[in-house]
Amino acid sequence: MxxxxxxxxxxxxxxxxxxxxxxxxxxxxxxxxxxxxxxxxxxxxxxxxxxxxxxxxxxxxxxxxxxxxxxxxxxxxxxxxxxxxxxxxxxxxxxxxxxxxxxxPALGAYSAERSAAEYAAQGIGKFHALPKGDPVDLTLSEFTSRAMYDSGRTMKGRTIRMTGFVTKDGDTWYVTRLLISCCAADARPDKIEIRGVDAPPTDVWVTVTGTWHPKGELGSEEAWPPVLDGTSVKHVRQPENPYEKR
Structure with missing residues (x-):
């Protein structure tokens, strides 16, 4: 044998x-x-x-x-x-x-909490307008880019909907998604702070709806992580592809 x-x-x-x-x-x-x-x-x-x-x-x-x-x-x-x-x-x-x-399983909250958020330097400028109709479905990376670098404030007053898993830092909770370039080995987290609605358990997948809450100067460290004033949270199943592409 x-x-x-x-x-x-x-x-x-x-x-x-x-x-x-x-x-x-x-x-x-x-x-x-x-x-x-x-x-x-x-x-x-x-x-x-x-x-x-x-x-x-x-x-x-x-x-x-x-x-x-x-x-x-x-x-x-x-x-x-x-x-x-x-x-x-x-x-x-x-x-x-x-x-x-x-x-x-796919990487989750533990991996996200152990990675520092790093963003490449981007030029501040105007982004193209969001599609008509609310809510607008955005990836977490799209929301983050617009929140931190969009001088045209195209998300202001719009209802945004995003999907990710729950991570927490004390009393603060986030909807989080891991971004990869090639494979899970190079994953880094993207997270949005959620305010105004109760936090689900850690690692649960949710779809959050709300409005952008501006904070800090564009492109500054104070602008990260971006904030969403939540109006509703819905538990959902983990998507087939749990990662976002950089």
């Missing part, structure tokens, strides 16, 4: 990658949607390599059968079989099985 270890690891890894990318949308917890074709190709390649390796090992085992006398002779002469990989290699099956059977 030990001879089949490398093949088994390849097969499990390939099956795990295909399970989250080809047969479900779970890959969105970890990477951007555009990487799906590469994940599928990688999973298929790993699976194929594992099957080929298993076939090669099976044929090699049949071709290299020795009788008991030969085996005893080799043992007496001090020869040992070093063809098997180290037992520690079997530990690689643990993350593969975990991904296959129990995919980790």
């Amino acid at each position: 030990r001879r089949y270890g490398p093949a088994l690891v390849l097969i499990l890894c390939g099956a795990a990658v295909l399970r989250i990318s080809l047969f479900s949308e779970l890959y969105l917890r970890y990477v951007q949607p555009g990487l799906r074709p590469y994940l599928i190709a990688s999973g298929a390649l790993l699976l194929m390599l594992g099957l080929v390796a298993a076939v090669v090992v099976a044929r090699s085992s049949r071709a290299d059968v020795v009788d008991e006398d030969d085996a005893e002779h080799l043992h007496d002469e001090g020869h040992h079989d070093h063809s098997h990989g180290p037992r520690v290699a079997w530990l690689l099956t643990v993350p593969a099985l975990a991904l296959l059977l129990f995919p980790p």
Whole structure:
């Protein structure tokens, strides 16, 4: 059985990658949607390599059968079989099985609270007008950009609706979303302080409706995080893609 270890690891890894990318949308917890074709190709390649390796090992085992006398002779002469990989290699099956059977959840409040908010310098200027009709659905990054850099104040007087998960800092609570450039490893939080409505439990996904509450000078540290005067909070299911793109 030990001879089949490398093949088994390849097969499990390939099956795990295909399970989250080809047969479900779970890959969105970890990477951007555009990487799906590469994940599928990688999973298929790993699976194929594992099957080929298993076939090669099976044929090699049949071709290299020795009788008991030969085996005893080799043992007496001090020869040992070093063809098997180290037992520690079997530990690689643990993350593969975990991904296959129990995919980790998307990053949440814990990750958001441990990351400092960092914004690249942007020029203050006028943004294009928001669509007509209220409420206007915005991503958290759109709301943040307009709140901090829009000299035209295009959100003033408009009803805004955003979706994210709940994070807290003492008595203050935020609707939060993690932004990624490539994968979950480079995620950073974007959060909006919510006032005027009671805070749901931490990590619960909500859709919040309200109006922008200006604070601080545009582009200043005092303007972050932006504030929404909430009028309603609705519990919702986590979206298939829990991240926003930078």
